[in-house]
Amino acid sequence: xxxxxxxxxxxxxxxxxxxxxxxxxxxxxxxxxxxxxxxxxxxxxxxxxxxxxxxxxxxxxxxxxxxxxxxxxxxxxxxxxxxxxxxxxxxxxxxxxxxxxxxxxxxxxxxxxxxxxxxxxxxxxxxxxxxxxxxxxxxxxxxxxxxxxxxxxxxxxxxxxxxxxxxxxxxxxxxxxxxxxxxxxxxxxxxxxxxxxxxxxxxxxxxxxxxxxxxxxxxxxxxxxxxxxxxxxxxxxxxxxxxxxxxxxxxxxxxxxxxxxxxxxxxxxxxxxxxxxxxxxxxxxxxxxxxxxxxxxxxxxxxxxxxxxxxxxxxxxxxxxxxxxxxxxxxxxxxxxxxxxxxxxxxxxxxxxxxxxxxxxxxxxxxxxxxxxxxxxxxxxxxxxxxxxxxxxxxxxxxxxxxxxxxxxxxxxxxxxxxxxxxxxxxxxxxxxxxxxxxxxxxxxxxxxxxxxxxxxxxxxxxxxxxxxxxxxxxxxxxxxxxxxxxxxxxxxxxxxxxxxxxxxxxxxxxxxxxxxxxxxxxxxxxxxxxxxxxxxxxxxxxxxxxxxxxxxxxxxxxxxxxxxxxxxxxxxxxxxxxxxxxxxxxxxxxxxxxxxxxxxxxxxxxxxxxxxxxxxxxxxxxxxxxxxxxxxxxxxxxxxxxxxxxxxxxxxxxxxxxxxxxxxxxxxxxxxxxxxxxxxxxxxxxxxxxxxxxxxxxxxxxxxxxx
RNA sequence: GCGCGGUUAGCUCAGUUGGUAGAGCAACCCGUUUACACCGGGAAGGUCGCAGGUUCGAGUCCUGCACCGCGCACCA
Numbered sequence: 100x101x102x103x104x105x106x107x108x109x110x111x112x113x114x115x116x117x118x119x120x121x122x123x124x125x126x127x128x129x130x131x132x133x134x135x136x137x138x139x140x141x142x143x144x145x146x147x148x149x150x151x152x153x154x155x156x157x158x159x160x161x162x163x164x165x166x167x168x169x170x171x172x173x174x175x176x177x178x179x180x181x182x183x184x185x186x187x188x189x190x191x192x193x194x195x196x197x198x199x200x201x202x203x204x205x206x207x208x209x210x211x212x213x214x215x216x217x218x219x220x221x222x223x224x225x226x227x228x229x230x231x232x233x234x235x236x237x238x239x240x241x242x243x244x245x246x247x248x249x250x251x252x253x254x255x256x257x258x259x260x261x262x263x264x265x266x267x268x269x270x271x272x273x274x275x276x277x278x279x280x281x282x283x284x285x286x287x288x289x290x291x292x293x294x295x296x297x298x299x300x301x302x303x304x305x306x307x308x309x310x311x312x313x314x315x316x317x318x319x320x321x322x323x324x325x326x327x328x329x330x331x332x333x334x335x336x337x338x339x340x341x342x343x344x345x346x347x348x349x350x351x352x353x354x355x356x357x358x359x360x361x362x363x364x365x366x367x368x369x370x371x372x373x374x375x376x377x378x379x380x381x382x383x384x385x386x387x388x389x390x391x392x393x394x395x396x397x398x399x400x401x402x403x404x405x406x407x408x409x410x411x412x413x414x415x416x417x418x419x420x421x422x423x424x425x426x427x428x429x430x431x432x433x434x435x436x437x438x439x440x441x442x443x444x445x446x447x448x449x450x451x452x453x454x455x456x457x458x459x460x461x462x463x464x465x466x467x468x469x470x471x472x473x474x475x476x477x478x479x480x481x482x483x484x485x486x487x488x489x490x491x492x493x494x495x496x497x498x499x500x501x502x503x504x505x506x507x508x509x510x511x512x513x514x515x516x517x518x519x520x521x522x523x524x525x526x527x528x529x530x531x532x533x534x535x536x537x538x539x540x541x542x543x544x545x546x547x548x549x550x551x552x553x554x555x556x557x558x559x560x561x562x563x564x565x566x567x568x569x570x571x572x573x574x575x576x577x578x579x580x581x582x583x584x585x586x587x588x589x590x591x592x593x594x595x596x597x598x599x600x601x602x603x604x605x606x607x608x609x610x611x612x613x614x615x616x617x618x619x620x621x622x623x624x625x626x627x628x629x630x631x632x633x634x635x636x637x638x639x640x641x642x643x644x645x646x647x648x649x650x651x652x653x654x655x656x657x658x659x660x661x662x663x664x665x666x667x668x669x670x671x672x673x674x675x676x677x678x679x680x681x682x683x684x685x686x687x688x689x690x691x692x693x694x695x696x697x698x699x700x701x702x703x704x705x706x707x708x709x710x711x712x713x714x715x716x717x718x719x720x721x722x723x724x725x726x727x728x729x730x731x732x733x734x735x736x737x738x739x740x741x742x743x744x745x746x747x748x749x750x751x752x753x754x755x756x757x758x759x760x761x762x763x764x765x766x767x768x769x770x771x772x773x774x775x776x777x778x779x780x781x782x783x784x785x786x787x788x789x790x791x792x793x794x795x796x797x798x799x800x801x802x803x804x805x806x807x
Numbered sequence: 808g809c810g811c812g813g814u815u816a817g818c819u820c821a822g823u824u825g826g827u828a829g830a831g832c833a834a835c836c837c838g839u840u841u842a843c844a845c846c847g848g849g850a851a852g853g854u855c856g857c858a859g860g861u862u863c864g865a866g867u868c869c870u871g872c873a874c875c876g877c878g879c880a881c882c883a
Contacts, residue, residue, distance in 0.1 A: 109845065297882090304883080318883055332883090367883080376883045385883085445882055502811060502878065509879065602878095633819090635876095667821050667830075672812085673876090677819065679832055686845040697842035730823070736830065748847075755841055 103789045106699070110692035112656025112685075116781045120237055123784075128798055130244045131179045135798055142178035143591040144170060145562050146243060147604075148251060150189035151228040152196050155235040156638065157630040157664070157676060158597060160648035163239045164661040165627060165731060166595050170242055171777035172726050175801040181588050183565050184236065184243040186229050188252035190522035190554040191294075191451045195286060197221045197521075214520050221521045225252075238649060240657050240780045242797065247584075249565040251557045252523065259564035260557045261526040261538035263615060267466065268527075268536045270473050272614075273515070277462045279380075279387040280514050281447070284405040285454025288518040289463055291553060292511065293603055295456055297445040306373060306438035307430050309357065310350040314343055316437055318372030320444055321382075322430065323422035326355045326409055327400035330378040332389050335363040337374055353429045354411050362393045381460050397460060405457050419457075464516040464525060464550070472614070482613035483507050483606050492609065494624045495729050496671040499601060506602045515553045522551030559607035562591050562620040591621045598626040598671055625729055628673040630664070635675055646676050658779035659684035665778065666735040687739060688782045691775070694747050695786050698768045701754065706762035711750060715741075715767050716803075722774055723803040735778050742771055770802040 127133035131141065144166050149159055166182060174180040197220055198209050209217045229250070236243070249256065267273040280289040306318045315331055333340035343361040350357055366385060367376050380390035380397035390397055400409045407414045407422045414422050430436040447456040468479045477485075484507055486492040487500060494500055516525055528535045528545035535541050557564070566585040590612070594605065605624055612620035632638055638645040651660040662684035668674045718741050725734035746767065754760035769790070776783040776796050787796035 106842090109843085302882095320883080368881085371881090372883055374883095378883090383883085385881085442882085447882095496812095498811065505810060505879065599878095635819095667819090669821070672820090675819065677832080680819080682845085683831065686843095689845045690843065693843035693846090695842085700842070725823085728823075732821070733823080736821075740830075747843085751842075752847090 106692065106696045106789065110689045110782060110785075112658060112688065112781065113653065115785045116238070116240070116652070116657055119781050119784050119788075120240065122788075123242060123795070123797055124245075126795055126797070128174075128795065129182075129242050130246050131181045134174070134179060136177065138177055138179040140178050141181065141588055141592075142170070142173040143181045143183070143588040144593050144595060145565055145591055146182060146184045146241075147594075147596045147600075148185040148187035148249075148558075148561065149232050149236075150187050150192055151225040151232065152189055152192045153228060154231055155239075155648055157646055157648055158627075159235075160239055160651075160660060161627055161630055161664045161668075161674075162595060162597070163236060163241045164664050165625065166593075167239070167241050167243075167661075167780070168665065168731050168777040169593060169595070171780060171797065172801065174242070174797065175773065175776070175799060176804070177800070179587075181247070182241070182243040183247045183249065183588075184233075184241070184245065185249035185251065185561075185565060186232055187558060188225060188250065188522065188554065190517060190551060191286060191288065191290070191519055192554075193225060194221055194519050194521040195451050197224050200224075209520065218520055235649060238652050238657060240661070242780070247565070251554070251561070255567070256557060256560075256564050257523055258538060259560050259568055260523045260552065262569050263556075263560060263611065264526050264552070265536050265538050266615065272467050272470060272472065272479065273464060274467060275462060275464050277460055278465065278512075278514075279384060279458050279460050280463050281449075282403060282457045282459040282461065283449035283452055283454045284403065284457050286449055286452040286519070287403065289461065289514055289516065290449055290451075290456070291514055291555070294450045295447045296450045298448055299443050300446050301441055302444040302446075304372070304438075304440050304442050304444075305427060305430070305436060306440075307435045308437075309352045309359065309377075309435075311433070311435070313348060313350055313359070315340060315361070315375045316373045317375050317377040318438075319377060320442070321419070321423065322426040323407065323414075323419050324379045324382045324400065325377055325426070326352060326357070326407075326414070327379045327381050327398050328352075328357055328359060328377045329380060329390070329395045329398065330360045330362050330393065332362050332364040332367045332376045332378050333374060334367045334369045335365060337367075337369050340375060353426050354413070355409060360393075360395065362389070362395075364389050364392060382458050384458055387458070387460070399460060401457060401459065403459065405455075463514050464552075466513040466515055468510055468512055479610050479614065480507055480510060483610050486609055486613065486619045491619050492622060492624060495626065496669075499598060499624075499626060499671065503601060503606065506606065513553075515556050516548075516550040517553055518549075519551055522554060523557055524548065525550045525552060555603055555607050558604055559611040560615070562594070562608055562612060563589055563616060568615065589616070590619045593623045593625055594621040595625040595627065598628060601626065623729070626671050628668070628671055631673055631675050633675055633677060635673075651681060655681045655685040656688060656781065658688050658781050662687065662735060662739070662778055665731050666739065668732050670729065670732075684779075687743065688779065690743055690747060691772075691779075691782055691786065694742070694751065694768065695789070697751055698764045699790070701761050702765055703758070703761040705766050706759070707766075709759070709763045711760065711763050712767065715770065719770060719774060719803045723801070726777075731778075738771070738774050738778070742775065746771065772796060773799055773802055 147162060149155060170180050170182045201207055264273060281295055283290050302320045304318050304320050305322055306316055308316050317331060319325060344363045347360045366389060378386045378389050380386050380395055381399040382401055400407060401419060402408050405419050407417050413425050449456060471478055525548035526537060527548040528541050530545045563585060566589050567582060568585055570582045608620045612618060629637060632644040636642060636644060648660060659681050663681040722734045722737050750760060754764060772783045772787060784796045
């Protein structure tokens with residue numbers, strides 16, 4: 100074999116990677132329908148869809164690397180491998196981003212533009228963002244099936260979502276109710292419990308009595324909400340207050356008449372503050388529940404703009420923070436204020452907008468998680484728990500099981516309606532006094548619900564909505580048969596994602612799949628950690644410490660970036676980006692390049708009997724076991740160690756003196772390339788093309804067949 | 808408050824069912840001999856957070872403690 104001229108120069112990823120990706124794409128092998136040979140067993144990963152809010156970050160790069168490693172390994176093992184890519188409309192995040200931009204550039208709000216125009220703008224942004232993301236995924240070398248690409252907000256997914264909504268509604272699992280919800284005054288929408296981020300802040304806590312003749316003092320950090328109080332709750336065992344329980348008082352608080360009942364409730368902690376809690380049902384989650392238990396009224400005193408809705412001129416229409424000062428002033432004047440202390444308080448803020456959450460009672464759509472599903476004798480919570488208890492689903496690393504169960508314990512009904520425009524609209528239509536829940540529009544004369552659905556509602560269906568559930572009536576010729584895909588590829592094999600969305604997403608996918616299909620969405624959940632900067636800090640826009648995976652690919656090659664991300668990074672643990680490490684793997688790519696040159700220069704008739712072959716075989720088996728057991732962090736280091744420090748440093752060196760060894764160089768080297776391929780697909784494929792231009796390494800057979 | 812994880816070489820981290828402690832980078836010495844200086848050879852470096860326990864044997868299993876990080880809840 101003549102030595103390719105390219106091999107005489109150092110390896111240049113920039114001149115190689117794009118060309119190789121095109122070669123793969125043109126082969127059609129990303130699509131499982133086109134794979135060579137008979138492939139009985141399928142292996143499926145549905146890609147966690149990146150949000151169309153911007154560009155890929157290192158976390159995405161790690162995700163793509165791990166998933167591509169699994170897919171490439173299984174493809175070489177002879178599986179019918181499907182890796183289905185997609186993007187997420189990320190409702191609140193995307194709308195908030197576009198709104199902010201328009202506000203900044205044009206000084207207009209979404210209401211100035213109107214629903215239709217605003218949606219057009221968001222869609223244009225999403226489209227652009229989508230295109231960028233797709234090209235970035237390709238740069239990373241992801242061998243996913245673009246012919247099946249999905250978007251969480253496209254037509255097929257909308258049909259899935261609406262069908263699911265109707266099914267749940269008909270089963271009584273979705274209901275509309277006036278309940279207290281987390282209201283984000285900044286984003287002007289409700290959000291779910293999981294979208295709240297608690298921030299510790301200093302706050303003042305005031306201790307006072309409503310009026311001079313009221314017997315009990317209460318403490319609060321939010322005196323302005325006290326105009327909505329209907330009761331004072333004390334612990335049932337609290338001897339200080341027992342004698343007051345059941346009594347009712349009429350009084351005037353800052354000009355507002357209040358009717359306060361003393362109730363006993365075990366939710367109250369005796370030792371906190373005065374041990375007595377002023378109950379504001381409409382503006383506190385705990386208080387709402389207390390009101391439930393004691394059948395108390397729930398007057399609302401704050402509106403959606405975090406402004407007061409009661410009182411005279413001094414309060415009405417004021418922001419809560421201003422109203423607070425008014426009330427504190429009044430308390431001081433009246434001589435009612437007993438104490439004013441500074442405390443650390445966790446303030447709930449909206450994850451996406453940063454707005455301070457204002458609990459408010461609102462008419463919203465909910466998913467009932469504790470209600471029995473008709474005919475199944477189980478609740479949705481049960482459906483989420485069972486597959487893990489029965490070990491049908493395995494989480495890696497397994498210690499996340501406990502966190503998962505703990506979260507389910509604390510789960511309350513899931514508020515799924517959002518007052519934003521970008522997203523799946525609630526599939527409920529109204530006409531006069533009639534209401535219709537349907538998966539398609541019942542006609543022009545019907546008016547659709549204004550709200551949209553929580554983005555996790557559609558994301559929860561991702562493993563099967565992407566495979567065509569429910570079977571679409573509009574499936575066009577040439578496109579994959581949707582129903583057949585669902586049969587072939589579901590349940591999927593692995594869900595690979597970051598541990599931070601275990602609750603948001605993983606739990607909801609299990610819920611949705613178990614409920615709609617009666618089967619698990621995936622067998623294995625592989626959780627990766629957070630990629631941090633060199634100092635161990637989370638990468639964020641505000642810190643400006645983000646590292647762009649594309650820059651890395653450009654500077655060192657995607658192969659080097661992939662190896663650096665995965666080698667030595669155990670599942671579930673956070674890692675740091677270290678440019679030196681990446682550089683080391685760039686050097687490794689060049690080392691491979693040079694080894695190839697030497698091997699091709701020194702080819703001899705292969706010998707099949709040599710202890711070196713046996714030694715290699717053992718290592719290959721060991722690595723295969725690692726691959727089967729998701730130990731990619733070990734497999735990658737082992738092949739690296741073998742290639743550089745055993746094969747190159749010792750075997751190649753020895754072969755310079757021993758002609759017999761030269762006879763095993765090529766066979767071992769070819770297998771090394773195969774094993775390294777899932778990790779560093781570009782450079783290995785490029786070399787393979789020089790050695791065997793008629794075949795693609797991507798679909799070569801893995802040296803060791805399944806061995807666990 | 809409840810729970811989870813971490814603590815291993817100067818730094819960043821691996822260490823699979825318990826069996827004589829590993830890698831990368833950095834630092835030290837030497838080296839251009841049939842690929843590669845994006846290189847090679849060599850040497851150095853650890854009482855595996857602390858205290859107990861189980862075991863023939865513990866970085867690995869159990870108990871307690873300390874510090875760091877994280878999640879959930881509370882937050883009147």
